[in-house]
Amino acid sequence: MRSPAPDEYQIRTTTLEAFADTILPGEKRSPDDRAVAGVSPGGGAVAAGAVELLEWDATGVSEGLDDFARLLNEHARAYAAEKGLSPEGPAFVTLSFAERTDLVRRLTAPGHPEKAMWISLALFCYMAYDSGAHLDTAEALAAGHPGLTAMGITRPDADGLWRFRKFSYGRALAVPHPNTTPSGSPA
């Protein structure tokens, strides 16, 4: 696997973080955090581990991350030129949150030739947040994973398995369809 020079790696990571933050945004990790726009309180996809998940070879996208970041910055430069902006540094990161959003909307719209690629990137950003797909779920919950916690997913029993002893309102809440067979199917 290639190891880009440290500054290239930094640019790549910052760019991917900015993409992940556009999908499910979070709060800035520090005052000088450029990747995370800071438009949403609490952790977003970045804090949930989007880059860690993307870098895992199990996803099948890890080898392409350098290219994804470079391409995203190329699109961002073209977007900036179209808007009369002159970005300094990694172009996607220098865009405002609204501009990042607008660009991601274009890249993932039906008909865009690279749509499938950007959607697969977005899918893993989602999975980092809504399921912590790079982490053991019970351990992630115990550690306060931002996505699983925000969604209110409950903790499992001590053996790591979920069981809900109370699960039903326990009473008839509607009248069944008149044409139902004795075995419970539609007639």
Next chain:
Amino acid sequence: MSHERTDVLVVGSGFGGAITAYHLAAGGAKVVILERGPWLTTTDFEHNFKLGSSYTRAFDFVVGDGMSILGGNCVGGGSVVYFAAMPRAPRFVFERRGSIGRRMWPAAISRDSLDPWYDRVAESISITQQGWEDVSYAGGLWAAACDHAGRTANPVPAAIDTGSCTNCNWMMAGCRFDAKQSLLVNYLPAALAHGAQIRPLHEVQSIARADDGYYRVDYSHVDEEDYRVVTGGGTIEAKIVVLAAGAGATPVILQRSAGTLGDMPHAVGRYFSGNGERLNTAVFNEDRVREVLGLSRDDGLAYAANQIGKGPTVANWDRLDGSLPEYTRFSLEQLYFPPGLGTILAQVADEEGLTWFGPRKKEMLKDWQSWLIIFQMTEDDNEGVFGPPPARGNADRISQQMLGLGRLRYQPTENTWRGWNLADAEVKDILERDGLATVTPWTNDLIGAYTVHPLASCRIGDDPATSALDDRHELRGHPGIFVTDGSAVPAGLTVNPAMTIAALAERAVPGIVEAARARGIDVKYGAPAPDGGTGGRRGVADLLPTLTRS
């Protein structure tokens, strides 16, 4: 060159494969089942979203152009990962004409003539007619909202032992508690007991003709952790081949085999149906649930129970009315969809309209426990077509497990959109009433429409121009090859299809036995249910002469 030989080779171990394999093995045939996925057992079934857990090992998610398919990928196939809803298809479904201007189902099959086969399945797989005490909070909420809107609602029959079910809602990762009555607890162990062999991680690639009337089946060994990796391969010859690789894979194997087997019927890889499926997400106002519907849980919450349950427990069947025109009939079923696949496609309104990402969507996720997902099963137009097959398998695999890019192209017709729009409006009318919830449909813009019930890509019928199989499930022009999975179902069913796929597989067995006997295989029809029950066998006895040619 000599190869391993067997009487019957079954490709796939889901409903279509397990049922036929059991009966043929019990009848005396030597049966080998090749399954591309792993062989997981109860203790393998984890409650874990981490890539590489049973949740991703047991699934196949294939993104196509306009339609994506979620299917099983393990011994037991769809029965291991499905939500176990087992309704029979409504009577009008069998009379559907679709886009071909004539009845799509073979004349020999109607609800009445299929009922004895449904009965055989019901004797073999323990199906519970759930009572209201079995219905999850989510199902109860859907029922109460339907009732409030003047609709009916039914607890759904399910292959679940409610006594051992913990309502963990992890059934898509395989049931850790043996509550789900998957094929791992009935047909498959019975097939093994009669000598059938199951070989996991064997992905069939193609079929050719061999000497002495045999078919030669070529397969690859798939790495048990990284399905992108092939570790070898081999060949088996068989007198009878039963294809049951699923509606997303069976036609691909046949397309790839055209060069060696000869021309395929026109309908192979065409007329695919996504069972008209579409999903809506409702986000409930918990206060209104209490005030309008009078619902409250023992712990004081009104609902907030998206995580709790056992998949779908309640469905609305008011629009399953045979007097309505085709493409306007549908069922609406409460469903659980786990995070990972069930969140990205949900939409929320922002300044630009509906969106699937961004700060508003993150806010919507905060209310995840107050979500209720409604699953629409409508009448689509069989408009899916498979392009040329990929080099291997049914998709170009991207991730080590689960995610791949397939060749299915599906452009929904006006008829299909008519059903979806009507169903969207009906869900909105029921759930947005009196401020109960906000409802949005899942977007089709990312991965197209989305089905968990692929059908009809190699279907039965009477018309050779529009059906790949005759009414006994034999592939036209290729005697001795049978197809018994969801691809054989002619069209969308407006309800969950597992029960119908299973009944059709049961019904196909006498014809397969007859074909096997004609090739000198010492096999007979008439095995009891896997647990020894004989009521179902008696029930179909009068139908047997109609299923054999002699």
